[in-house]
Amino acid sequence: MKIFLDTADLGEIRRAADAGLIDGITTNPSLVAKVAGKRDPKEIYLEICKAVNGPVSLEVVGLDLSTMLAEGRKLAAIHENAVVKVPLTEAGLKACKALVSEGHRVNVTLCFSVTQAHLAAKAGATYISPFVGRIDDIAGEGMGLIHQIRQVYDNYGFATEILAASIRHPVHVVEAMMMGADCCTIPPSVLWQLSKHPLTDKGLEAFLKDWEGLGAKI
Numbered sequence: 001m002k003i004f005l006d007t008a009d010l011g012e013i014r015r016a017a018d019a020g021l022i023d024g025i026t027t028n029p030s031l032v033a034k035v036a037g038k039r040d041p042k043e044i045y046l047e048i049c050k051a052v053n054g055p056v057s058l059e060v061v062g063l064d065l066s067t068m069l070a071e072g073r074k075l076a077a078i079h080e081n082a083v084v085k086v087p088l089t090e091a092g093l094k095a096c097k098a099l100v101s102e103g104h105r106v107n108v109t110l111c112f113s114v115t116q117a118h119l120a121a122k123a124g125a126t127y128i129s130p131f132v133g134r135i136d137d138i139a140g141e142g143m144g145l146i147h148q149i150r151q152v153y154d155n156y157g158f159a160t161e162i163l164a165a166s167i168r169h170p171v172h173v174v175e176a177m178m179m180g181a182d183c184c185t186i187p188p189s190v191l192w193q194l195s196k197h198p199l200t201d202k203g204l205e206a207f208l209k210d211w212e213g214l215g216a217k218i
């Protein structure tokens with residue numbers, strides 16, 4: 001499964017990219033607002049695109065089709081890694097279809113149902129982003145949606161990649177893999193949690209203690 005980092009924080013992006021652990025980045029307006037201050041978000045987008053070797057989702061903020069198309073084209077022109085992110089609305093689906101026909105890659109976001117995911121695939125989306133955590137937040141079953149979309153896309157041979165989003169903890173990542181999501185976008189804190197295990201720490205401590213008794217160097 002591809003791992004994307006869900007952040008606009010360049011420090012975190014470089015840390016994960018330098019470790020060779022991520023396949024791309026997803027951003028959204030809220031994540032950019034957290035880090036931008038007075039800076040032009042487009043500058044930040046360019047820096048992010050240069051920092052990773054993979055797709056970087058950059059979201060439009062217009063609500064009507066013509067604004068989405070104009071913004072989408074600008075975002076796509078920032079860098080070859082840019083993927084245009086559009087919301088799953090009627091205008092967003094139309095924008096997806098048009099931008100894909102122009103040769104751009106499109107991530108359709110804010111997906112909360114399998115019928116929405118089906119339409120995004122028909123609109124030629126490169127990625128569909130179902131928001132697992134936000135469904136769990138309202139006592140739904142976020143991972144059930146990933147399962148449904150996987151089945152529908154496989155039944156009809158859609159090439160749209162399932163990008164599990166709104167990931168809150170490592171169990172979400174495990175479940176995304178078990179459900180056959182193509183990609184999972186995760187916050188930096190969750191990425192580093194994935195590497196941790198108390199038995200690793202305990203085992204390492206014991207190995208080093210035993211080695212210390214030898215008084216030797218490698």
Ligand code: G3P
Nearest residue numbers: 006028133134165166167
């Ligand atoms: O990037 C979209 C998505 O991952 C947002 O997650 O935690 O705000 O629901 P969250």
